[in-house]
Amino acid sequence: MFICIHAILTKGMNAPRNLRKTTLRLYPTLKQEAALHALLRSHQQLYNAALEERIDCYRKTGESLTFAAQCKSLTALRKQCPEWAEAANCSSQQMTLRRLDKAFAAFFRRVKAGQAPGFPRFKSLARFPGFSFKGHGDGWRFTPGADWRHGTLRLSGVGHLRARGNARQGGDVRASDVLHRDGKWYLSLTLDIGTPQRERTGNAAMAFDWGVQTFFTGVDHAGEELRLDNPRWWQTEKDHIIGLQQAVSRKRNKRSNRRRKAVQRLASARAKTARRRLDWAHKETAKLAGRFALVATEGLRIANMTRSACGTMEEPRKNVAQKAGLNREILDTAPALFTSLLRCKVLETGGEWVEAPTLKLKPSQRCPACWALAKKSLSMRTHTCAQCGYTEPRDLASARVVLNWALGTQNGQELAGIGARGRPCETPSFAQQRVE
């Protein structure tokens, strides 16, 4: 049974809205599936036509077409050719144009940042992810079951579709995406949940850092260490996935049925791994958010952590193999996913989420006991302070630095100088460190 709920925190423009996404699996009948495929095809054709229009316009005039201009062309097209108007709902077609607009915005952003961007591509039906709706009631309506368990999606031109899945918290339906993945259909609903319902029993403060040996190393304000072991999904499932990849590459005929089936098996194995990871991250972050009123971490972007290990031709990096291994582990355990889920849940309980300025504070180089800085290479797994002799595993020491900074205390004293957050300490003071 497929049940997958992922929550995202989306910032509203004005009024504080609490938007969450919930994914349900759709179970169309054979007739409905044919209608869904026809809809998907019409959106794919629209996407490719709009991409062609943008390319043509740029070749002829040197100007880029805007989203608004393409919406106007769409209106004209719907008048001239009724088959376009019959194929799909107008605002849903606009959402497909919006999807292309976003692809171009991302392309230009990467050009500006000096990265190597890929130009937006024409999409085959197999690669086309789905289509979207906004304005609940405009060509679609979702009726949830009791307690937001399962439900029915009415889609104009398709009918009433059975949906299975469970939203943790219901709300006002705002938008939806109908997604086609690995031959299965999904409904991703955007809900405005109003006030989030999440209980917190604890009132402690905690800071954490990412490790390789342990996935997550935290420390609470009483000085207690918290560890989450690296689940190493890749380690356990790697052989299985590699076997499936090899099965695909052995099948040379790209159009054969056997190859298509092998590709499908690989995709569903990967999807299963992704679901296991998401499920695990939801459970662990929920436990943490229930215990801690303040959670602090480095405001370090994962993109920075996993930046190309090889460097560039002009400036090759040292320790390439070592960094590449670290990248593998970092991406494998997906701290970005874990962090965003934890942040979301902490805020839902009315807790405080604090991000320390990594570059200014340098938590992995700093001694939590005396605040002295000393450069450490990635291979040094233990922090040993040359100034005061304080010794502790690297990740734990860096979590402690972040916690001291967040609480504004050190050794029970108010913390001044570099990186001090400059706020009165409301939480019980951070206990004395163990000096070994």
Ligand SMILES: [Zn+2]
């Ligand atoms: Zn020290």
